[in-house]
Amino acid sequence: MSKIIDFQCTYDNSTGISKETIQQTGIKFPEAYKNWDSMAQLALAIKEQDNASFCQLPFCHTLEGEALGGSITYGDENIGPRVKDYICTTSEEILSLPEIDYSKGRISETLKACKYLREKGENVVLYISGPFTIMNVLADPRHIFKIFRKNPEIMQNIFDKLQKEILKFVMEAQKSGVNMISYGDSVGGLNILGPKLSEQVVEMFTYPLFKKIEETLNDEAIMLLCPKTTFALLGTKKAVWRDIDIGTPIGYGQGCVQVIGKTKFVGQMCIKNKAFQLKNGIIKGIDLL
Template sequence: MGKIIDFNCTYDNSIGMFKEVTQKTNLQFPEAYKHWDSMTILAKELKEHDKSPFCELPFCHTVEGEAMGGSINYGDDKIGPRAKDYICTTAEEILALPEIDYSKGRISEVLKACEYLRKKGENVVLYVSGPFTIMNVLIDPRHVFKIFKKNPEAMKDIFHKFQNEILRFIAEAQKSGVNMISYGDSSGGLNILGPKVSEQVVEMFTYPLLKSIEEILSDETIVLLCPKTTFALLGTDKAVWKDIQMKAPIKYAKACVEVIGKAKFIGQMCIKNKEFELKNGIIKAIDLL
């Protein structure tokens, strides 16, 4: 087995809005974060601000946790929704949380916004969070590490629960026409978990999840992996790079759109880094082994 290399990302778990974007909309905050129609307005304004080839939803990493019962501070016109108060302290409480109902609440509004934007011809990136990022909304990380160390069987059950929810979310996203899914779990990165636990997470969760995603992913959909996830897969010999030649030079964000249908997974750079340029025109796909 190789060695996991960390990716130093300045966008870790980033949330929030540019005030110059929100001021253009005349929307009321935080209500604008809760409804599909205002979400579409924000997403299009943000796309224009960033000169991006796609719209992005949601504007935070809290929708899955909230949909499982998490307590949320909805923020304002400068900072988006974020975790408020933890609702769990034990593995049993995490496992007892309800399945997500994708037909109601803010997560339903996100899917409606995605569907509307796709019907208007927009490329849409849906941000899907990994288990540690979701748990950040629900339980103090200290309790998570305690469960991982003292009760690995319970941790397996928790991972199984979150894997099912992520797969269901991606299935619902594809029904809504989403063609780009961003998956990341910065709260479970190497810099937080350390090498040994990171390897265990790849074996227990990340690799099985992505293999399952690969099976349900349509040819019109691509998964954009956080580089932290990419390097964890490469470092545990679960994946390899595959070069795809594009026209050079090309910005990474544009290449991500153009490579849809040619790859299932890519993830050499953070998708939030809109100015990153592939000077040689080579985008690296990720082939799972």
């Protein structure tokens, strides 16, 4: 049995989009969630509002699912994009979904916004979702967990399909100049899956994915792992910590930028915790075994 430690997601200290920010920028919704220029404008406004050291895109966790064919409601300034209807009820339907076309749709607009912000000199965090978060857009989670428990070989096929999509998304992000790629899968956390299935996810999906990302990630980008993912890798003895001395106390986000090229992975804290300080000047890299 694995010894995976759970991480409580209580560190999202962004205040959301304030009415003052919306009024000052004149941003319109839902266009802000769909067009690259509005996305970039909103990302800059949120960065300034939160006094952050980086811009963040996208503003939801439905991007990949929508690009695979998911049905999405875009929402407004109060409620962002979310699932409208599930489009799959069987594993066959999930496996038959077409590959993501990164040249069209909201996922293309997101990459354009990232490129624009990077060309303006901004550090950009691109949030990429894990398999259960993606599938949560496509199918009722009860169907997914049933497949996992009763037909692990079919689940492996689904994992393989999504692994290819995530790996390609990482590659497309690098082409757009993204220097900070955040990975999380809260829907597939220990608190939801339990220890046994969580260990299986690491073996079947997470570890193989990150070994491939390790090979493709260039020295101008870094992967920021959700601590839930970090502790899953550590708990299954697939990774170890490595201390990197930055030399001075610094904010976690700034520290992540400073160690680009010195490690492929970090993940001791949620990147959304903008107040977290590396008080001893040490950031922990993650080395895969």
